[in-house]
Structures are given as C-alpha cells and as structure tokens.
Amino acid sequence: xxxxxxNIAALHPARRAGSDKQNxxxxxxxxxxxxxxxxxxxxxxxxxxxxxRSGVSLGTIHYYFDDKTELLSYCVRLYKDDFIxxxxxxxxxxxxxxxxxxxxxxxxxRAVDEDAHTHRLWYDIRAQALFDEAFRPVVNDLEExxxxxxxxxxxxxxxxxxxxxxxxxxxxxxxxxxxxxFRYCLQQRVAGDKRAxxxxxxxxxxxxxxx
Amino acid sequence: xxxxxxNIAALHPARRAGSDKQNxxxxxxxxxxxxxxxxxxxxxxxxxxxxxRSGVSLGTIHYYFDDKTELLSYCVRLYKDDFIxxxxxxxxxxxxxxxxxxxxxxxxxRAVDEDAHTHRLWYDIRAQALFDEAFRPVVNDLEExxxxxxxxxxxxxxxxxxxxxxxxxxxxxxxxxxxxxFRYCLQQRVAGDKRAxxxxxxxxxxxxxxx
Amino acid sequence: xxxxxxNIAALHPARRAGSDKQNxxxxxxxxxxxxxxxxxxxxxxxxxxxxxRSGVSLGTIHYYFDDKTELLSYCVRLYKDDFIxxxxxxxxxxxxxxxxxxxxxxxxxRAVDEDAHTHRLWYDIRAQALFDEAFRPVVNDLEExxxxxxxxxxxxxxxxxxxxxxxxxxxxxxxxxxxxxFRYCLQQRVAGDKRAxxxxxxxxxxxxxxx
Amino acid sequence: xxxxxxNIAALHPARRAGSDKQNxxxxxxxxxxxxxxxxxxxxxxxxxxxxxRSGVSLGTIHYYFDDKTELLSYCVRLYKDDFIxxxxxxxxxxxxxxxxxxxxxxxxxRAVDEDAHTHRLWYDIRAQALFDEAFRPVVNDLEExxxxxxxxxxxxxxxxxxxxxxxxxxxxxxxxxxxxxFRYCLQQRVAGDKRAxxxxxxxxxxxxxxx
DNA sequence: AATGAATGAGCCTTCATTCAT
DNA sequence: GATGAATGAAGGCTCATTCAT
Numbered sequence: 001x002x003x004x005x006x007n008i009a010a011l012h013p014a015r016r017a018g019s020d021k022q023n024x025x026x027x028x029x030x031x032x033x034x035x036x037x038x039x040x041x042x043x044x045x046x047x048x049x050x051x052x053r054s055g056v057s058l059g060t061i062h063y064y065f066d067d068k069t070e071l072l073s074y075c076v077r078l079y080k081d082d083f084i085x086x087x088x089x090x091x092x093x094x095x096x097x098x099x100x101x102x103x104x105x106x107x108x109x110r111a112v113d114e115d116a117h118t119h120r121l122w123y124d125i126r127a128q129a130l131f132d133e134a135f136r137p138v139v140n141d142l143e144e145x146x147x148x149x150x151x152x153x154x155x156x157x158x159x160x161x162x163x164x165x166x167x168x169x170x171x172x173x174x175x176x177x178x179x180x181x182f183r184y185c186l187q188q189r190v191a192g193d194k195r196a197x198x199x200x201x202x203x204x205x206x207x208x209x210x211x
Numbered sequence: 212x213x214x215x216x217x218n219i220a221a222l223h224p225a226r227r228a229g230s231d232k233q234n235x236x237x238x239x240x241x242x243x244x245x246x247x248x249x250x251x252x253x254x255x256x257x258x259x260x261x262x263x264r265s266g267v268s269l270g271t272i273h274y275y276f277d278d279k280t281e282l283l284s285y286c287v288r289l290y291k292d293d294f295i296x297x298x299x300x301x302x303x304x305x306x307x308x309x310x311x312x313x314x315x316x317x318x319x320x321r322a323v324d325e326d327a328h329t330h331r332l333w334y335d336i337r338a339q340a341l342f343d344e345a346f347r348p349v350v351n352d353l354e355e356x357x358x359x360x361x362x363x364x365x366x367x368x369x370x371x372x373x374x375x376x377x378x379x380x381x382x383x384x385x386x387x388x389x390x391x392x393f394r395y396c397l398q399q400r401v402a403g404d405k406r407a408x409x410x411x412x413x414x415x416x417x418x419x420x421x422x
Numbered sequence: 423x424x425x426x427x428x429n430i431a432a433l434h435p436a437r438r439a440g441s442d443k444q445n446x447x448x449x450x451x452x453x454x455x456x457x458x459x460x461x462x463x464x465x466x467x468x469x470x471x472x473x474x475r476s477g478v479s480l481g482t483i484h485y486y487f488d489d490k491t492e493l494l495s496y497c498v499r500l501y502k503d504d505f506i507x508x509x510x511x512x513x514x515x516x517x518x519x520x521x522x523x524x525x526x527x528x529x530x531x532r533a534v535d536e537d538a539h540t541h542r543l544w545y546d547i548r549a550q551a552l553f554d555e556a557f558r559p560v561v562n563d564l565e566e567x568x569x570x571x572x573x574x575x576x577x578x579x580x581x582x583x584x585x586x587x588x589x590x591x592x593x594x595x596x597x598x599x600x601x602x603x604f605r606y607c608l609q610q611r612v613a614g615d616k617r618a619x620x621x622x623x624x625x626x627x628x629x630x631x632x633x
Numbered sequence: 634x635x636x637x638x639x640n641i642a643a644l645h646p647a648r649r650a651g652s653d654k655q656n657x658x659x660x661x662x663x664x665x666x667x668x669x670x671x672x673x674x675x676x677x678x679x680x681x682x683x684x685x686r687s688g689v690s691l692g693t694i695h696y697y698f699d700d701k702t703e704l705l706s707y708c709v710r711l712y713k714d715d716f717i718x719x720x721x722x723x724x725x726x727x728x729x730x731x732x733x734x735x736x737x738x739x740x741x742x743r744a745v746d747e748d749a750h751t752h753r754l755w756y757d758i759r760a761q762a763l764f765d766e767a768f769r770p771v772v773n774d775l776e777e778x779x780x781x782x783x784x785x786x787x788x789x790x791x792x793x794x795x796x797x798x799x800x801x802x803x804x805x806x807x808x809x810x811x812x813x814x815f816r817y818c819l820q821q822r823v824a825g826d827k828r829a830x831x832x833x834x835x836x837x838x839x840x841x842x843x844x
Numbered sequence: 845a846a847t848g849a850a851t852g853a854g855c856c857t858t859c860a861t862t863c864a865t
Numbered sequence: 866g867a868t869g870a871a872t873g874a875a876g877g878c879t880c881a882t883t884c885a886t
Binding site for chain 3: 673674675676753756757759760761762763764765769772773805806809810812813814817819820823824836
Binding site for chain 6: 700
C-alpha cells in the first residue's frame with residue numbers, strides 16, 4: 001500500500017478494512033443491490049433504485065462505495081463466495097460416493113432451478129470482464145476458486161472409489177464443462193424451459209458413475 | 212401485393228427483405244458496428260460513434276435499422292454466421308483425420324488468438340439474453356447452429372476412424388465443453404495471457420486422438 | 423403577384439393554381455392526411471406516416487406541398503369547407519321552421535357524435551394559430567364563414583317565424599355560443615361521455631323555440 | 634409508515650406532497666416555465682429552454698418533475714388556479730350590482746388585454762386534451778371550477794337585483810358563452826386587433842343590464 | 845454518518861427537409 | 866413527376882457523481 005493510499009484510508013473510515021460496523025453496512029447495501037441486480041441485470045441497474053430498495057439515500061451509496069463498479073464487484077464476490085462456501089460444505093460433509101454425488105449434483109441443479117436470476121450475474125460480470133479490466137480480478141479470483149472446488153470434488157470422487165470420465169489431473173476441464181452446462185441450463189430455465197436441466201441432472205449421474 | 216402495400220414497403224427499404232442495395236448498405240453499417248463493438252462491447256457502444264466510424268450521419272443508422280437492438284442483433288448474427296460458415300467449410304474440405312483435426316483446431320485457436328476482440332461479443336450478447344428477451348432468438352438460433360456444426364465435426368471424426376472421449380451421440384456436451392474452453396482462453400488472451408490457449412491446442416489434439 | 427412569384431409558379435407547375443391534375447393529387451394527399459390527423463392530432467402527426475398511408479414516398483409530399491404547415495392548413499380548410507358546405511345545403515333546403523331546426527341541430531350533433539376525431543382538428547389548429555401566425559389566415563377565414571353560416575341560419579329562423587334568444591343582429595355571439603357547446607360536447611364525447619351531447623340537443627330546440 | 638417507505642419518499646422529494654421547500658422550488662420552476670410557455674406555446678416548448686430560463690440544469694427539471702407532461706399540467710393548473718382565485722375574490726368583494734359587474738368584466742377584459750400570451754395556454758392545453766388523455770384531468774377539473782365561479786357570479790347578479798339573459802340555472806351555458814368570447818377576443822388581440830375586446834366589454838354590460 | 849439537491853454529459857430516437865437521379 | 870437516400874438538428878430522458886450541510 002502506498003503512503004498516499006494509506007492516508008486516504010485513514011481519512012475515510014469506510015475504507016478501513018477493520019471497521020466492523022462499516023463492513024456490516026456495506027454487506028447490507030450489497031444484499032439489497034443483489035436483489036435488485038437479480039431482477040434487472042447489470043445493464044439496467046441504477047444506483048437510485050438500489051438506494052430506494054436499501055432504504056437509504058443516493059449519497060449514502062457513494063459514502064460506502066467509491067463508484068458503481070466497486071459496488072457491483074463487491075456484490076458478485078459476496079454471492080459467489082456464498083455459493084462456493086455452501087458447495088464446499090456439502091462436498092466435505094459427504095461420506096459415501098452416492099451421497100457426494102447427490103449433494104454436489106443437487107446443489108448445482110437447485111442453484112439453476114431456484115436462484116437462476118441471481119446466478120445470471122455471474123455470466124453477466126464475466127462478459128463485462130472481457131471488456132472492462134476493473135472486473136477481471138473478481139472474475140479470475142472466483143474462477144480459480146470454482147476450479148479448486150471442482151478439483152476437490154473430483155479428488156473425493158476418486159478417493160471414494162468413483163471414476164468416470166473426469167480426471168482429477170484436469171480440474172479446469174471439468175470446471176469448464178460443468179460451467180458450460182450450468183450456463184446452458186440457466187439460459188433455458190430463464191426462458192421457461194426446464195428440460196435441459198432435467199437432462200443435465202441425469203447426465204451428472206451417468207458421467208460420474210458410468211454404468 | 213397491392214400497389215399501396217408495395218409503396219409502403221418501398222418507403223422504408225430496410226424493411227424489404229429482397230433489395231440487394233439496401234442489404235449491402237446494412238451489411239456495411241453492420242461491419243463498421245462490429246469493429247466498434249469489438250473494441251468497447253455492448254455496454255459501452257453508442258450509435259453516435261458507430262455513425263462516425265461508418266462515415267454516415269446518426270439519422271442514417273436509424274434509416275436502416277429500427278433501433279439499437281435491431282442493429283446489434285443483426286451484427287452478432289452476421290459475424291457468427293460468418294464464423295460458422297468458415298468452420299463448416301474447413302470441416303467439409305478435410306479428407307483425412309489429421310487434416311480434419313488440424314483444420315478444426317486451427318480455426319478455433321486462431322479465432323481466439325486473432326479475433327479475440329470480436330468474439331467477445333458472443334459472450335456479451337449471450338449474457339444480455341439472460342436478462343433481455345429481445346436477444347434470445349439470436350442466441351438460441353446461433354447456439355443451435357454451433358451445436359450442429361460441432362455434431363458434424365464429431366461425426367466426421369468417427370467416420371474417419373478417430374474417437375476419443377467425444378461422443379457423436381451427444382453434440383451438445385461437446386459444444387458446451389469446446390465453448391467453455393474457447394471462452395476461457397479468450398478471457399486469458401484478452402488479459403494478455405496466451406498460456407491457456409497453448410494448453411487448449413495441445414488438449415484438442417489429445418482429446419481426439421488419445422495417445 | 424410579383425414577377426418573381428410568377429416565375430416561380432411558372433417553373434414549378436405544382437404551384438400553378440390552374441392545373442387540375444396537380445390539384446387532384448393535392449386533394450388526394452390531403453384526404454389521406456386528414457385520416458391520419460384525425461387519429462393522432464397535429465402534435466403527433468409526421469410526414470412519414472402520411473406518406474405511407476397515402477401510398478407515396480416521402481419526397482412526393484414535399485413535391486406537392488412546400489412544407490408541413492402548408493399541408494396542414496390545406497387539410498383543415500378542406501374538411502371545414504366541406505363541413506360548412508353541407509351545413510349550408512341543409513339550411514337552404516329546409517322550408518319549415520321545424521325542418522330547419524331539425525336539419526341544423528342534426529348536422530351539429532352528428533358531427534360531434536360521428537366525426538369527433540376529425541373535428542378535433544379545428545380546435546387544435548385554432549390553438550396553434552394563437553402562437554403561430556402561419557395558421558391565422560385559415561382560422562380567421564373559416565371563422566368568418568362559420569359566423570356567416572350561423573347568421574344565415576338565424577335569419578332564416580326569423581323569416582320562418584321562429585325566435586328565441588338568438589338575435590339575427592349578432593351572429594358572432596350565436597356562433598361563439600354554438601361553437602362553445604360544440605367543443606364542450608366534443609371533449610366529453612372523446613372521453614366517452616355522451617351526456618353533454620344529449621343535453622345540448624335538448625337545449626338547441628328549446629333555445630330556438632322557447633316553450 | 635415503515636422507515637423504509639419513509640426513506641423511499643425522502644429519496645425523491647418531489648414525490649412527497651408535504652415538503653414546503655420542494656413545493657416552493659416546483660412553483661418557481663413552474664413560473665419560469667409559464668413565462669416560456671406564454672411565448673412559444675406547448676407545441677414549441679422544450680425542456681432545455683425552460684432549464685436555461687430557470688437558471689438550473691436540465692437534470693434539475695427532471696429532479697422535480699417526472700416528465701414533460703407532469704410539468705406542463707402543473708403549470709396550467711398553477712396559472713389557472715391563480716386566475717380563478719383572483720376572479721373569486723373580486724366577485725366576493727363586490728357589494729353592489731355595478732361594482733360586481735365592473736369587477737368581473739374588468740377582470741376578464743384585462744386578462745385578455747394584458748395577459749393574452751399566458752392565457753393562450755388554456756386553449757392550447759384544452760386542444761391537446763382532445764388527443765392526449767394525460768391532459769384531460771387538469772382540463773376537466775379547471776373547467777368545472779370555471780363553471781362554478783361563473784355560476785357564483787350569476788347567482789350574485791340575481792341576488793343583487795340584476796338579470797339579463799343569463800340564467801342562474803344554467804351556469805354551463807354562461808361559462809361556454811363567456812369562454813367563447815374570451816377566446817375570440819384573445820385571438821384578435823394576439824393578432825393585434827383590439828376591436829373585438831372593446832365590443833365584448835360593451836356587451837358584457839348590456840347583457841347583464843339590458844337597457 | 846448521512847443526505848438532499850443539483851448537475852451535465854451522454855444516449856436514443858424522431859422528423860422535416862434536401863437533393864441527385 | 867416521383868422517389869430513395871441521407872441528413873443533422875433537436876428533443877426527452879437517464880444516471881453516476883459531486884458537494885454543502
């Protein structure tokens with residue numbers, strides 16, 4: 001951290017990482033933002049709506065977040081962290097191959113089915129990152145975490161005697177494939193078609209445990 | 212067609228499907244738009260810039276396209292059609308397994324390497340379609356075509372005695388996997404990192420022709 | 423007519439008053455314009471729509487009319503002349519007081535009831551004339567004609583032995599009163615309420631023939 | 634009211650009915666708008682000019698008024714309310730027939746003579762209302778008020794022993810007649826001709842106090 | 845810590861008009 | 866006589882951001 005940055009942080013308490021109260025407020029604002037975001041997407045979100053939903057004034061948003069990009073990145077990290085965290089829990093808690101498979105598969109399918117609107121954000125911000133550098137750190141970071149968690153899953157599958165086409169040596173490919181299906185099912189789901197989702201669920205089983 | 216109806220159509224030529232001259236102009240405008248789009252993406256494109264780049268006035272854009280969405284959809288279809296067309300040619304022209312593999316793989320890798328900026332659009336519009344219905348038809352249509360062309364590739368691989376993990380019975384999975392890698396490499400490429408691309412090229416070979 | 427104006431007229435045949443073919447075309451265009459106008463009003467009319475409805479190109483409109491104002495004034499004159507003409511016919515053809523009253527009253531009431539949309543134009547252009555000089559000649563001219571026709575009606579009422587509160591010596595007041603009611607009924611009619619119209623019809627009778 | 638709802642209202646103060654400061658500002662903006670409107674009329678007014686005249690930015694206009702229509706309706710109501718209010722005062726304050734007549738007549742004549750430009754708005758918006766629903770509530774409301782005030786005048790005339798052709802039982806007809814003359818005089822006045830106005834003044838007297 | 849007020853650049857879209865053919 | 870193409874000024878509206886309090 002440069003000395004200038006340090007000074008700015010010192011002057012502007014909301015910037016200080018350690019203040020729990022500020023962070024709590026940031027979290028709260030971000031949660032309201034996520035609910036707005038899930039409805040209209042990045043392209044149409046505006047700070048005034050967010051402020052109204054959060055029950056604060058427009059100025060307050062800028063008091064806690066430097067600009068729109070910072071708020072948005074914060075939001076995506078928040079929800080994706082949460083998603084990854086819950087995925088990890090499920091994986092670790094499973095003790096049989098069947099259970100592991102069920103937990104993992106169920107988590108993905110339910111995410112598409114029930115939280116489709118929120119998960120759209122991931123694909124939205126990932127597309128933005130192709131154009132806007134500011135979004136790249138979040139995307140790269142989260143994508144690494146996703147690859148890691150998928151890797152952990154494949155490892156455990158093998159450890160529990162499972163197999164299939166997934167190679168523990170190549171978690172990236174596994175992640176990319178899963179993410180591809182996830183997004184495809186999401187797309188169909190948003191348009192009102194659940195068949196792809198059903199099909200994917202079937203395949204998830206057969207891929208891991210080829211008959 | 213009554214003479215009145217004919218005149219109405221004539222009044223706004225962009226609406227008439229058959230006129231070569233107008234279509235030529237639409238194409239030309241779309242090509243300029245694509246170049247702008249490749250630089251800044253959907254989120255930041257604006258019609259004034261497009262008009263300036265195309266060397267026409269703002270009004271002219273609206274003379275040929277009803278609104279921004281229509282122009283943008285037209286553009287994506289144009290470039291993706293072109294990409295698919297060239298991919299199809301390469302696949303059909305190959306007569307040996309090695310050649311087929313080389314052609315296909317080369318087309319994908321070069322697209323990422325050389326036309327990264329343009330190909331970002333595909334992921335951008337696909338994300339938009341998750342929020343905006345207007346973009347869904349184009350996305351669904353193109354995605355079907357992409358799945359079909361991938362299916363054709365896999366078929367031909369098998370016909371020429373190849374194999375690997377790709378199943379001709381499931382072109383969708385193959386497409387999703389390829390698209391996943393494509394996007395991932397694109398992302399790294401745009402950020403200045405070509406390693407993922409090199410790695411993918413290696414894998415493309417080994418996946419089709421397992422050691 | 424100045425010599426310059428004469429020359430312009432000579433050079434531009436559509437300007438020549440005597441050309442029947444041109445006038446026929448102007449009339450035709452104006453009739454289409456009136457139908458468009460009746461639907462959307464002056465404030466929202468645009469030449470492209472008019473051209474489309476008329477089955478001609480945009481350029482053609484400007485070939486026959488110098489600018490939008492000229493076209494619009496021409497239209498109002500056309501339809502109001504027609505209205506006044508038919509009113510005059512009815513008045514002249516009546517031979518008894520009852521008939522005269524019935525004819526006159528019926529003409530007004532039906533105009534409001536059946537041609538409300540077209541008659542709105544009159545009040546629209548009259549309001550415009552308060553701001554835009556270009557419209558004043560048409561409005562003044564038509565208003566004089568309307569006063570005259572109303573005067574003729576009142577005269578004939580008296581000649582046939584009628585009376586009431588209307589004084590033949592003051593056609594302007596009579597016209598203003600009738601026009602006031604006409605407009606008021608039109609307003610209610612357009613909003614879907616016919617009660618004012620019914621009431622007016624009743625009063626028209628009683629005013630002329632007080633019990 | 635929950636604190637959230639309170640905050641939403643607070644966010645956009647223009648929406649809150651009770652805030653004096655905001656209402657003061659709205660009034661101020663509306664007054665500037667009226668002066669612009671009086672010059673050019675509805676058809677040619679634009680928000681940028683209004684902002685410039687008001688000495689505020691374009692954004693500020695939209696901060697206080699949702700859209701152009703809301704601003705315009707607000708303006709018409711403001712000025713017409715004012716006109717009606719002053720008319721009512723004059724009527725109520727008069728204690729003799731002569732005074733009543735003088736007050737009323739003078740108010741109308743001076744309005745035409747001195748505030749012609751502003752009063753044009755009434756006829757303009759009334760014409761707009763024939764085409765655009767959004768303006769109907771204001772127009773109907775004001776017209777009811779005008780009829781009521783005219784009714785009050787006629788009542789008082791009778792109470793003070795006056796008479797003439799005006800019937801207290803039919804305030805609508807009286808209003809329509811007065812409004813008809815008002816508009817006619819306005820029209821002539823705007824075109825530079827005051828004769829109609831003089832004539833009207835003369836008649837106002839004789840109508841109420843027939844020779 | 846929070847907010848209300850104000851900003852102004854920027855965007856999409858409309859439309860009368862011009863002109864070469 | 867008629868048209869298709871192109872224009873460009875103008876307009877309404879949105880929105881992130883700033884700042885005094």
